[in-house]
Amino acid sequence: MKFLSCLIVALACTISATAQSDGCMQMTITQPLQFDFDNIQELRNGKTIRNAVEITLKPSVENNLYVYASISFAGLRIPAELRNAISLRLAYTNHLKGSQSRIPVHLSQTPVLLFTCSSEQVRKSARTYVFDVVVDPIARAPVTDCSFTINAGLYK
Amino acid sequence: MMALRLFLFAIFLTCAGFCNAQQGIPICTQSVSGRVYVPAIQQIEILETGGGLLNFSSANDYEQGVSKDNYCRIRVSSNSPYIVLVKPSTSEFASLTGGFSKPIPSAVLEISSDRQPLYQRLSPEGVSLAQSAGDDFMQEFTVRIRARPGFEYRAGAYQMNLVFSITTP
Numbered sequence: 001m002k003f004l005s006c007l008i009v010a011l012a013c014t015i016s017a018t019a020q021s022d023g024c025m026q027m028t029i030t031q032p033l034q035f036d037f038d039n040i041q042e043l044r045n046g047k048t049i050r051n052a053v054e055i056t057l058k059p060s061v062e063n064n065l066y067v068y069a070s071i072s073f074a075g076l077r078i079p080a081e082l083r084n085a086i087s088l089r090l091a092y093t094n095h096l097k098g099s100q101s102r103i104p105v106h107l108s109q110t111p112v113l114l115f116t117c118s119s120e121q122v123r124k125s126a127r128t129y130v131f132d133v134v135v136d137p138i139a140r141a142p143v144t145d146c147s148f149t150i151n152a153g154l155y156k
Numbered sequence: 157m158m159a160l161r162l163f164l165f166a167i168f169l170t171c172a173g174f175c176n177a178q179q180g181i182p183i184c185t186q187s188v189s190g191r192v193y194v195p196a197i198q199q200i201e202i203l204e205t206g207g208g209l210l211n212f213s214s215a216n217d218y219e220q221g222v223s224k225d226n227y228c229r230i231r232v233s234s235n236s237p238y239i240v241l242v243k244p245s246t247s248e249f250a251s252l253t254g255g256f257s258k259p260i261p262s263a264v265l266e267i268s269s270d271r272q273p274l275y276q277r278l279s280p281e282g283v284s285l286a287q288s289a290g291d292d293f294m295q296e297f298t299v300r301i302r303a304r305p306g307f308e309y310r311a312g313a314y315q316m317n318l319v320f321s322i323t324t325p
Contacts, residue, residue: 025184033190040199040233053188068182082192133190140293141194142235149189153182 025067025154026056033148035135046137051091053131055152057117064118066155067129068111075146084108085136086148090115095127104134111153196236200322203229203296210303221266221304228299230269232322236290239325241282242267242299245317253312260314264305267318270297278318287325 031052037043055067071086087104095117105114117127133150206226212218232240244262251257266275271286286297 023184025186027186027188029188029190033188035190035192037192037194037197040197043194043197043235055186065183079194135192138194140235142290143196144192144194147189147191149187151185151187153185155182 024058025152026054026058027150027152028054028056030054030130033133033150037138037141040139043141044137044139046085046135048089048132048134050132051130052133053088053150055114055129055131057127057129057154059125059127064116064156066116067114067152068155069105069107069114069150069152070109070111071107071148071150072109073146073148075144077142077144078146079138079141079144081138081141082135082144082146085138086150087134087136088114088131088150089134090129091132092130093128095129107150111151114152194235196234196324198234198236198238198322198324199232200240200320201231201233202320203231205229208301210301212305215307218305218307221302223300223302225300226298227267227301229296230285230299230320231294231296232286232288233294234288234290234322235293237288237325238290238322239287240271240285241321241323242278242285243280243282243319243321244278245319247280249314249316251312252315255310255312257310257312258308260305260309262316264303265316266302266304268300268302271295275300275302282321285320 029052031049033049033052035047035049037047057065057067069088073083084106087106089104090102101115105112115129205228206224208224208227210222210224212222230240232238244265247262249260249262249264263277263279265278267278267283267285268275269285272284276283285299286295288295
């Protein structure tokens with residue numbers, strides 16, 4: 001009986017810890033991620049939506065953190081040129097330490113490291129990371145109308 | 157029995173701790189969505205022109221014709237099937253020097269390109285200079301012109317404009 005009680009208590013602690021960490025990161029868009037290409041020049045130059053995605057890490061999580069991102073597409077005709085053409089470029093952060101680069105991070109189906117953040121800094125206050133969303137030149141893209149989803153995961 | 161319970165409990169705690177620390181499982185995930193829209197886009201540019209003056213200086217020129225091999229270069233950009241047409245802006249040449257002359261029809265001028273090497277007489281409906289399924293996306297080609305007026309028309313200077321267009325077949 002005592003064993004069962006201990007087991008229940010331990011299970012409850014585990015569930016509680018998981019529930020806390022569920023709300024540790026938020027990713028939102030500050031403007032629609034709508035890339036409309038109207039002419040050849042736009043296809044040749046690519047397009048950027050500035051300050052479009054915001055990731056906020058809440059100050060409740062522990063350990064060193066890694067944020068990975070990936071992308072998936074949906075639609076009838078997804079051009080091969082587009083599959084690796086979308087990237088996230090850090091535009092702003094209130095977290096000056098840790099590992100963040102302004103070099104665009106190209107997204108693919110496989111999660112890639114977006115940035116890292118150390119635990120002490122996270123504990124003090126929420127950290128905000130604002131990203132530009134960049135579509136590289138896709139001059140040879142055929143007609144398409146597809147949607148994409150950017151997925152971000154927070155890892156210890 | 158107590159030892160067994162402690163052993164099982166220890167295994168449970170170890171498993172719980174391992175699952176939380178495992179690198180391959182995210183603590184939490186979030187996602188945002190967007191859209192990419194690329195419609196059918198077609199563009200035609202005249203890159204350079206070698207000039208369109210055809211000089212007739214001998215009887216042989218009138219009879220055999222005079223041609224210009226580098227009349228202009230055309231760049232076509234398209235991500236969908238296309239056809240490049242050329243049409244005369246008017247059905248006849250306009251006289252620049254005046255005086256009575258039998259009207260010179262636009263069909264006196266013939267045109268060809270790298271993509272359609274055979275000369276074709278101009279017509280009001282347009283003459284095809286290139287066509288594609290749209291998978292080459294960007295193409296450049298040279299346009300050639302030739303005129304064989306014969307001896308039916310009065311000497312002088314005559315002019316006509318050509319209109320290049322790209323359209324979906």
